[in-house]
Amino acid sequence: MSLRKLTTVWGKEISSKPLQEYPRPQFVRKSYVNLNGWWDYAITTTEDIPEDFHGKILVPFSPESILSGVNRQLKSKEFLFYRRTFSLAKGFVKDIVFLNFGAVDSICDVFVDGMLLGHHEGGYNAFSVDITVAVKDKESDEHVLVVRVRDLTDASYHTRGKQSTKRGGMWYTAQSGIWQTVWIESVPAQYIKSVKIVPDVDRAEVTVVADCNFDDPITVIVLDGEREIAKNDGKKSVTVRFPNGEFKFWSPEDPHLYNLKIISRRDRVDSYFGMRKFSCQKAGKYVRLMLNNKPYFHNGLLDQGYWSDGLYTAPCDEAMIYDIQTAKDLGFNMLRKHIKVEPARWYYHCDRLGMLVWQDMPSGGTKYDKSITSVLPFIGATKIKDSAYGRFGRAREESRNRYVAEYTEMIGQLINCVSIAMWVPFNEGWGQFDANKIAELTRKLDPTRNVDQASGWHDQGGGDVKSLHVYFKKVSLPKDDKRAVCLTEFGGYSFKDDIHSFNPDSTYSYKKFDTVEDFNKGIKKLYERDVLPWIIKGLSATVYTQLSDVEDEVNGFLTFDRKVLKVDVAMMREINSRCSLQKLADLLEQGKYKQSDEHIPQYEETV
Numbered sequence: 001m002s003l004r005k006l007t008t009v010w011g012k013e014i015s016s017k018p019l020q021e022y023p024r025p026q027f028v029r030k031s032y033v034n035l036n037g038w039w040d041y042a043i044t045t046t047e048d049i050p051e052d053f054h055g056k057i058l059v060p061f062s063p064e065s066i067l068s069g070v071n072r073q074l075k076s077k078e079f080l081f082y083r084r085t086f087s088l089a090k091g092f093v094k095d096i097v098f099l100n101f102g103a104v105d106s107i108c109d110v111f112v113d114g115m116l117l118g119h120h121e122g123g124y125n126a127f128s129v130d131i132t133v134a135v136k137d138k139e140s141d142e143h144v145l146v147v148r149v150r151d152l153t154d155a156s157y158h159t160r161g162k163q164s165t166k167r168g169g170m171w172y173t174a175q176s177g178i179w180q181t182v183w184i185e186s187v188p189a190q191y192i193k194s195v196k197i198v199p200d201v202d203r204a205e206v207t208v209v210a211d212c213n214f215d216d217p218i219t220v221i222v223l224d225g226e227r228e229i230a231k232n233d234g235k236k237s238v239t240v241r242f243p244n245g246e247f248k249f250w251s252p253e254d255p256h257l258y259n260l261k262i263i264s265r266r267d268r269v270d271s272y273f274g275m276r277k278f279s280c281q282k283a284g285k286y287v288r289l290m291l292n293n294k295p296y297f298h299n300g301l302l303d304q305g306y307w308s309d310g311l312y313t314a315p316c317d318e319a320m321i322y323d324i325q326t327a328k329d330l331g332f333n334m335l336r337k338h339i340k341v342e343p344a345r346w347y348y349h350c351d352r353l354g355m356l357v358w359q360d361m362p363s364g365g366t367k368y369d370k371s372i373t374s375v376l377p378f379i380g381a382t383k384i385k386d387s388a389y390g391r392f393g394r395a396r397e398e399s400r401n402r403y404v405a406e407y408t409e410m411i412g413q414l415i416n417c418v419s420i421a422m423w424v425p426f427n428e429g430w431g432q433f434d435a436n437k438i439a440e441l442t443r444k445l446d447p448t449r450n451v452d453q454a455s456g457w458h459d460q461g462g463g464d465v466k467s468l469h470v471y472f473k474k475v476s477l478p479k480d481d482k483r484a485v486c487l488t489e490f491g492g493y494s495f496k497d498d499i500h501s502f503n504p505d506s507t508y509s510y511k512k513f514d515t516v517e518d519f520n521k522g523i524k525k526l527y528e529r530d531v532l533p534w535i536i537k538g539l540s541a542t543v544y545t546q547l548s549d550v551e552d553e554v555n556g557f558l559t560f561d562r563k564v565l566k567v568d569v570a571m572m573r574e575i576n577s578r579c580s581l582q583k584l585a586d587l588l589e590q591g592k593y594k595q596s597d598e599h600i601p602q603y604e605e606t607v
Helices: 317-329 344-353 370-379 397-414 435-445 516-530 569-577 582-590
Strands: 037-044 055-059 079-086 096-101 107-112 115-121 127-130 143-150 182-187 192-200 205-212 218-224 227-234 237-241 258-263 268-273 278-283 286-291 298-303 334-337 356-360 420-424 465-470 484-491 493-495 511-513 539-545
Touching: 096 107, 096 115, 115 127, 192 258, 192 268, 205 218, 205 258, 218 237, 286 484, 286 539, 298 317, 298 356, 317 344, 334 539, 344 356, 397 435, 484 516, 493 516, 511 516, 516 569
Parallel strands: 298 334, 298 539, 334 356, 356 420, 465 484, 484 539, 493 511
Antiparallel strands: 037 055, 037 079, 079 143, 096 127, 096 182, 107 115, 107 143, 192 205, 205 237, 218 227, 218 258, 227 237, 258 268, 278 286
């Protein structure tokens, strides 16, 4: 039987100009021209710009996706070309004009009016191209924009996540090309290049570090809604203190955000931030993950970020919101963004809705040794030294250097996202190397968040988390006096909805149920056996696999097309309500608590 082409409700109503919202909510300028829409495309076997283009493609959907209108797999020896024309309104051009890309998978060259103006490698991070030379003093002219893409996927060491040219099981359809918004902005000659926002709840202040190409002072204004709270001036780094030390914490239960204005003589950027603190420390008997200086249980779902009709690209803003809000409605407070980087608007919705994020670095490297990634871990060999580069698919130094460059770029791009609580550089040994050094690099780049240095196995002893993936057996917590013990993957139970399944001939999961009723009973029993009894014994976080089905995988709470929610909402909310550490946090502060039931903890104060 052939694979089904599943379309989401949003994909059925896709417009000819999709995803028009401003794509960078924490660095907003009024200057904005969105280039999403129908472009010409061609797929060739040479790098020369073709004279003839094959047809139309809907940007920003990859050619492999349904929504692109192409439905064709780009091969590793092929080149994908995009072409469109654009003109800029009179008065739009200030001094410098940037062409911005949310993400292009994965090696990209940008031409304007025949001039090569930009090159970028890495399929997950945003980049900008200075196109001033092509458009300056030519505002009314029609310009020709060409983008050339090559995507090697699993034919090389480049970052690819869970994409595979031989999809199946836990590996998904490879996608290529432009998959996030493309837009143009214009800035003055002296402009603010980027900002780093560092909230400090202990000092009741926020510091804005601005990277500018000028030496004049900037003004930073903090607002609660439209009401100005405080402001300060300075060069490069400006600290604004809350009057009387009073502010509102950000948390999943109360995701309060403050607005920011960063103003120079010639430039202005609008942003926002939340007053929150992530840390890891001993509380009572156990090391716990902390939020705002209190123990906080991270209760999450694995979120792959794949869409049945858009692959890496959600059909619209409302689709992204639906996934996040569904997880929240089920009582979860965290999503582990698995082996993918999302558009900036996804993180914005997590920030404003109140959803913690554990951010994975997408994996890369050459072909993985299955004994390292699959066989040995399931018989207990989970601490193989990752200095054996060849066994982990990282024999080439350029592969390791490329990883460090893209990982550094990713953290810099996402560092201001309020909701990101954890960086996860490696998963299950896929392209892992020098995890302890990468954890140290992470702390240098961002000392304000926790690090799960090796999610699942091949733990090198560093980071803040003892990270466990447990399938097919009961959970048993190891002792760790220095790190929080977290169940970072478990579950994977499945009920296959035949009408909404991508592959009628495959049911990939870790435990199968024939009815939705048995599926829900199985989940309830799993939480009561492997989660609830362990929280009071030191368990600090859980990540259930997973939020939605993805192609052959049918172990999601939602179907791949997001049309059916398989899990019982009331049941899941009730289970998740018992995962709260709020009561336990109070008792831990007092140094006293008791477990009144051996099976399911019920927290009560002791006399």
